Amino acid sequence: MTNNEWKYRVAYLGPEASFTYLATRDVFPNEWIIAYRTIPECIDAVTNDMVDYAVVPLENALEGTVPLTIDYLFHEANLYIIGEIKLKIQQHLMVNKAQKDNWEKIEGIYSHPHALAQCHKYLFYRFSHVPLHQTTSTAEAAKMVAENPDKCIAAIGNASSAEKYGLEIVEENIHDFHFNHTRFVILSKHNTRLPIENSDGQPKTMLMLTLPHDDSGALHQVLSVFAWRKLNLSKIESRPLKTGLGNYFFIIDVLADENEPMMKWALEELQSLGCTVKSLGTYYTYNASE
Amino acid sequence: MTNNEWKYRVAYLGPEASFTYLATRDVFPNEWIIAYRTIPECIDAVTNDMVDYAVVPLENALEGTVPLTIDYLFHEANLYIIGEIKLKIQQHLMVNKAQKDNWEKIEGIYSHPHALAQCHKYLFYRFSHVPLHQTTSTAEAAKMVAENPDKCIAAIGNASSAEKYGLEIVEENIHDFHFNHTRFVILSKHNTRLPIENSDGQPKTMLMLTLPHDDSGALHQVLSVFAWRKLNLSKIESRPLKTGLGNYFFIIDVLADENEPMMKWALEELQSLGCTVKSLGTYYTYNASE
Structure with missing residues (x-):
C-alpha cells in the first residue's frame, strides 16, 4: 500500500501495541495511524491539523473516566466526538x-x-x-x-x-473482574459523524454543561428537562471547573440524536435556564473485535 | 510528652511533610500521628483497629476526586466520615x-x-x-x-x-491556579462526629447510593427527593460499580444533618424507591491554618 491510498491520518495514544492501538486499528484498518505520547498531544494534533482524527481513552469499566481526556476536551480544545470504540481489556x-x-x-x-x-x-x-x-x-x-x-x-x-x-x-486473562471494557472516543474538528455500519446503531450525544446557580434544585431542574421528555441519560459525571472547590461542570451522555426535535428543544430550554451547554456531537459505538 | 498523654492514634497518607501530614497535624496537634504508605493501608489501619482515625485526601480543586479513596470506601471498607479538613495547596x-x-x-x-x-x-x-x-x-x-x-x-x-x-x-507559590485547595476526610469505625469547635459549623452528610433501575428518570427521581425538601447538594459524582461499563454508584454530599427529620424521611423514601443508600455520617469542615 502506498501513501496515496490512505484517506485519513489518525493519531492515537501510543506506543504501538497499546490498547488504544488495538481499538484504532480495528476501526481504521486501512488508514495511516500515528502514535502520540500523551492524550493532550493526540488532541492537539487534531486541533493543529496534523491529523484528521484522534483516538483517546475516555472511560474504563473499573477505573472510571480518564480525567485528562475530559478536562482537556472541556478546558483546552474545541473538538467533536464522531464515534466511540468499545474494547474488551484482557491482561x-x-x-x-x-x-x-x-x-x-x-x-x-x-x-x-x-x-x-x-x-x-x-x-x-x-x-x-x-x-x-x-x-x-x-x-x-x-x-x-x-x-x-x-x-x-x-x-x-x-x-x-x-x-x-x-x-x-x-x-492468560489474569485481570480480576470480568466485563472489563474501555471506551475510546474518535475526535474530529468537524461535527460529521462516522457511518452507522458496524456500529450498534444507538445514537448517543455528549453534552458539557455548567449550571446557572448553585442551589439545591439546579441539577434537579436540568435533569427534569430530559426526564419529562423520556430522554435517557447513560452517564452523568462531575468534574472541577478549576475555579475553586465545589465548582463543577457536568458531562452528560444522552441516548438520542442531537438533531431530534426533542433534543433541540431540550438544549434550547437548558440555555434559557441559564446553563452554558455545549454538544460534542452525536456518535455511534463500535465494538472492537476481541 | 510521653505516650500516655496521647488520646488517639491517627493514620495519615505519608511520608512526613506530605500535604496530608499538614492537614492531620493541624487538626490533631497533640495526638500520635502515624505515616502509612498508601490510601488503602490508611483505611485498613482503622478497620483493623491499628489506629483510631485515618486522614486521607478526598478531592482536589483542580484534579477532582481521588478515585482510590472513594472506591476503597465503597467497595472494601465500612467506615464513617467524622470530619473534613480543607487545606490550601501551595507549591x-x-x-x-x-x-x-x-x-x-x-x-x-x-x-x-x-x-x-x-x-x-x-x-x-x-x-x-x-x-x-x-x-x-x-x-x-x-x-x-x-x-x-x-x-x-x-x-x-x-x-x-x-x-x-x-x-x-x-x-514561592508557583502553582498556576489560585483557589487550589484539597479536602481530606477523617475516617473512623464509629459514627461519632468530631466536635463543632473550630469548624465552619455547616453539617454535611455523605451518601453512597445505587439506583434501582437504569431508565431515563431514575437519577432525576432521586434528586427530586432532595429538591422538594430544599436539601442542598454540594456535590454529586458517579463512579463505576465494577460490574460493567455504564453501571455506576453515586456519591452525594448533602448540606444537612442526617438526624434532621427531613433527612431521615429523604433516606427512607430513597430506600422505598428501591435505592441502596448508605450514609457515611454527618461531619463538619475544619479549615487548616496556612
Whole structure:
C-alpha cells in the first residue's frame, strides 16, 4: 500500500501495541495511524491539523473516566466526538522466551499502574512477594522484558504487545473482574459523524454543561428537562471547573440524536435556564473485535 | 510528652511533610500521628483497629476526586466520615542550600505528578527545556534533592518539606491556579462526629447510593427527593460499580444533618424507591491554618 491510498491520518495514544492501538486499528484498518505520547498531544494534533482524527481513552469499566481526556476536551480544545470504540481489556502475564521455564520464579513484574491495579487480586494471591514496577504503558513493559532476556522478569499487557515483542504468554486473562471494557472516543474538528455500519446503531450525544446557580434544585431542574421528555441519560459525571472547590461542570451522555426535535428543544430550554451547554456531537459505538 | 498523654492514634497518607501530614497535624496537634504508605493501608489501619482515625485526601480543586479513596470506601471498607479538613495547596520551588546560587540553571525538577501538573504553566514558561521527573510524593522529591547536594536539581513541594529537609525555597507559590485547595476526610469505625469547635459549623452528610433501575428518570427521581425538601447538594459524582461499563454508584454530599427529620424521611423514601443508600455520617469542615 502506498501513501496515496490512505484517506485519513489518525493519531492515537501510543506506543504501538497499546490498547488504544488495538481499538484504532480495528476501526481504521486501512488508514495511516500515528502514535502520540500523551492524550493532550493526540488532541492537539487534531486541533493543529496534523491529523484528521484522534483516538483517546475516555472511560474504563473499573477505573472510571480518564480525567485528562475530559478536562482537556472541556478546558483546552474545541473538538467533536464522531464515534466511540468499545474494547474488551484482557491482561496477560508474559515473559521473555529465554525465561519461559522459569516464569514461576520471576523476580519483578512490570506494567502500567492501571494494569497492575486490574490484576491486584491475582498478583496478591500468586506473586505477593514479587516487587511491582510501574511503566508508562503496558507496551513499554513488554519492550523492557524483551530487551532483558537474562533477567527473570514479567510484563502484564495485551496479546498484541506479546506478539510485537516476541514474548511468551504464561498466564492468560489474569485481570480480576470480568466485563472489563474501555471506551475510546474518535475526535474530529468537524461535527460529521462516522457511518452507522458496524456500529450498534444507538445514537448517543455528549453534552458539557455548567449550571446557572448553585442551589439545591439546579441539577434537579436540568435533569427534569430530559426526564419529562423520556430522554435517557447513560452517564452523568462531575468534574472541577478549576475555579475553586465545589465548582463543577457536568458531562452528560444522552441516548438520542442531537438533531431530534426533542433534543433541540431540550438544549434550547437548558440555555434559557441559564446553563452554558455545549454538544460534542452525536456518535455511534463500535465494538472492537476481541 | 510521653505516650500516655496521647488520646488517639491517627493514620495519615505519608511520608512526613506530605500535604496530608499538614492537614492531620493541624487538626490533631497533640495526638500520635502515624505515616502509612498508601490510601488503602490508611483505611485498613482503622478497620483493623491499628489506629483510631485515618486522614486521607478526598478531592482536589483542580484534579477532582481521588478515585482510590472513594472506591476503597465503597467497595472494601465500612467506615464513617467524622470530619473534613480543607487545606490550601501551595507549591514552591526548592533547591539544596549548596546550589542556591545556581538555581536558575537547574538540570532536573522532581515532584509528584499532580504537583508537576499544578505548576504546568510556570514550568512551561520558566523551565521549558528542563526534564521533569516523577516521584511518589512531593516530600520524596525534597528528600532526593537534600541527599544530592552536588547535583543542580530542584523539587516542587510545600514549605514543610523544605524545612524538614533543609532546602532553600527559591520561588514561592508557583502553582498556576489560585483557589487550589484539597479536602481530606477523617475516617473512623464509629459514627461519632468530631466536635463543632473550630469548624465552619455547616453539617454535611455523605451518601453512597445505587439506583434501582437504569431508565431515563431514575437519577432525576432521586434528586427530586432532595429538591422538594430544599436539601442542598454540594456535590454529586458517579463512579463505576465494577460490574460493567455504564453501571455506576453515586456519591452525594448533602448540606444537612442526617438526624434532621427531613433527612431521615429523604433516606427512607430513597430506600422505598428501591435505592441502596448508605450514609457515611454527618461531619463538619475544619479549615487548616496556612
